[in-house]
Amino acid sequence: MTKRMIPVSEPFLAGNEEKYVLECLRSSWISSLGRFIQEFEGGFAKFSGSRHGVAVMNGTVAIQLALAALGVKEGDEVIVPDLTFVATANAVRYVGARPVFVDSEMGTWNIDPEKIAAAVTKKTKAIILVHLYGHPCDMGPILEVAEKHGLFVIEDAAEAHGAEYKGRKGGSLGDVGCFSFYGNKIITTGEGGMCITNDPALAERMHFLKDHAMRPEKRYWHPEIGFNFRMTNVQAAIGLAQLEQIEKFIAIKRRNALLYNSLLQKISGITVQTETPWAKGVYWMHSVLVDEKEFGLSRDGLMQKLKGKGIDSRPFFFPMHQLPPYQGNGSDRDFPVAARLSMQGINLPSSVKLSGDEIRYVCDAIAEVQAR
Ligand SMILES: *Cc1c(COP(=O)(O)O)cnc(C)c1O
Numbered sequence: 032m033t034k035r036m037i038p039v040s041e042p043f044l045a046g047n048e049e050k051y052v053l054e055c056l057r058s059s060w061i062s063s064l065g066r067f068i069q070e071f072e073g074g075f076a077k078f079s080g081s082r083h084g085v086a087v088m089n090g091t092v093a094i095q096l097a098l099a100a101l102g103v104k105e106g107d108e109v110i111v112p113d114l115t116f117v118a119t120a121n122a123v124r125y126v127g128a129r130p131v132f133v134d135s136e137m138g139t140w141n142i143d144p145e146k147i148a149a150a151v152t153k154k155t156k157a158i159i160l161v162h163l164y165g166h167p168c169d170m171g172p173i174l175e176v177a178e179k180h181g182l183f184v185i186e187d188a189a190e191a192h193g194a195e196y197k198g199r200k201g202g203s204l205g206d207v208g209c210f211s212f213y214g215n216k217i218i219t220t221g222e223g224g225m226c227i228t229n230d231p232a233l234a235e236r237m238h239f240l241k242d243h244a245m246r247p248e249k250r251y252w253h254p255e256i257g258f259n260f261r262m263t264n265v266q267a268a269i270g271l272a273q274l275e276q277i278e279k280f281i282a283i284k285r286r287n288a289l290l291y292n293s294l295l296q297k298i299s300g301i302t303v304q305t306e307t308p309w310a311k312g313v314y315w316m317h318s319v320l321v322d323e324k325e326f327g328l329s330r331d332g333l334m335q336k337l338k339g340k341g342i343d344s345r346p347f348f349f350p351m352h353q354l355p356p357y358q359g360n361g362s363d364r365d366f367p368v369a370a371r372l373s374m375q376g377i378n379l380p381s382s383v384k385l386s387g388d389e390i391r392y393v394c395d396a397i398a399e400v401q402a403r
Contacts, residue, residue: 037393039316039343040215043383044269046276051268065264071271072225078193078274080200081208081227083234086262086270087241090189090211093224094122094159096260097207100226100236101183103128107156110182112142113350113361114369115161119187120351123159131155132351134366139307140164140318140376143368144172151176157183162191162201164378165217165284165315166304170196170204177205185209189224192217193281195311202227207237212266217280217315218273220266280383281313287385288314294394295319298401300326316378318347323375327401330375336400342393347376 055061068086076084087093103109105127111120113132123130131150136143140163147158158177160168168186177184184205188194192210194201202208210216212223228234239245244257292303302320306312321330328336334344350369352361363370379393 035341037342037380037385037389038382039345039378039380041382041384042214042219043276043280044272047272048269051272052265055265055268060264063261063263065267067264067267067271068262071267071274074271074274075210075225076227078200078277079188079208079210079227080203082229083227083231085226085228085234085237085241086267087224087226087260088262088266089222090187090209090213090216090224091118091122092241092258092260093189093209093211093226094119094185094187095125096237096241096258097185097209097226098122098126098128098157099240099258100233101157101185101206103156103183106154108152108154110142110147110150110155110158111351112159112161112163112369113352113366114140114348114372115163115187115351116189116348117351117354118189119159119161120357124356128156129154130351130357130360132357132360132366135163135368135372136169137368137372139166139169139310140304140372141166141168142173144169144176147173147176148180151180151182155180155182157185159185159187160205161187161189162194164304164318165191165194165313166306167191167194167196167201167310167312169307169309174204183207189213189216190315191313193277194313197309203229206230207233212270212273217284217313218270218277220262220270220273223262223266223270225262283383284314284381285312287381287390288312288317290387290390291317291379291394294391295397298326298394298398300324300401301397314381316345316381318376318378320372320375321377330377333397333400334377337393337396340396342380342396344380345378347373347378349373
């Protein structure tokens, strides 16, 4: 059917992106001052149900900035889901603290709330939650554990712009929400990120730290060591144009998920990511688990067959405890669910541009591979 390879993800840039970027070029406001920064910060924070936005240069430093602003430092421990993108764990290391991994739960594929308390020690300062592939974590019990032990809650919402937990937006439920605007995320600025918070003092501290910790009223006076994590006006220009379309993107992603799920649920050995009753997922990636025994082919085997049919896909992340820098933090036996999800999971084509015909083509291809 299709001649081009159906990609896993490609950005949709047909709104005001070009117009706003041209405005940056023509006005020469291309660095980190300019109208688009504040408009994007304010607009995205508002969209996400939060009061303050602090734009930064990528999602990884957004997490680092949140940790630094909350005072997490060497000698501290931070609870992190074992199954996530490596940036979540690395950001903890960048501030000198130690990530302590917790296994996932089978239903949402997110951190298992029931396994968090056992990982808390005297050194634990914070929990970083990840709303994996766009489905929010079960926040109620997690916030309870955090409150009981006096822990900060950072939401790594890099994959979950606009996702909802009981009607409240992902990123707005903890102390700080961290977002990524990398090219394949729900909205993009090329590279980019943002921290959101309802706490004005924390927002001010993040603005201060991201700009070399310079006192706004005293130029070149730096009372401590800060960072240059600033976003450019050009990135924010793209971001603002993307933000104007975010509701549309999410509606398309949810519609595509319905079609994918209705077609894939019929195939034995394939499990889709389903929405819990309290959640609104944004389906950053349309993801499935492949049970080799039931499906009749391994996950990697299926990916290879799909490639042959012009369909690109990605495996799930490796669990953190398997990566060389984090080996020694546990074994597959300690994280059985994360290990299993990582082995069985695939991200299927997930672009906003994807047509219904392409989704049907992908699902037919999976069914056909099994039939052989
Ligand atoms: C993309 C992503 C990040 C990092 O974002 P960058 O903008 O690439 O630095 C962090 N955490 C998760 C879960 C992500 O998916």
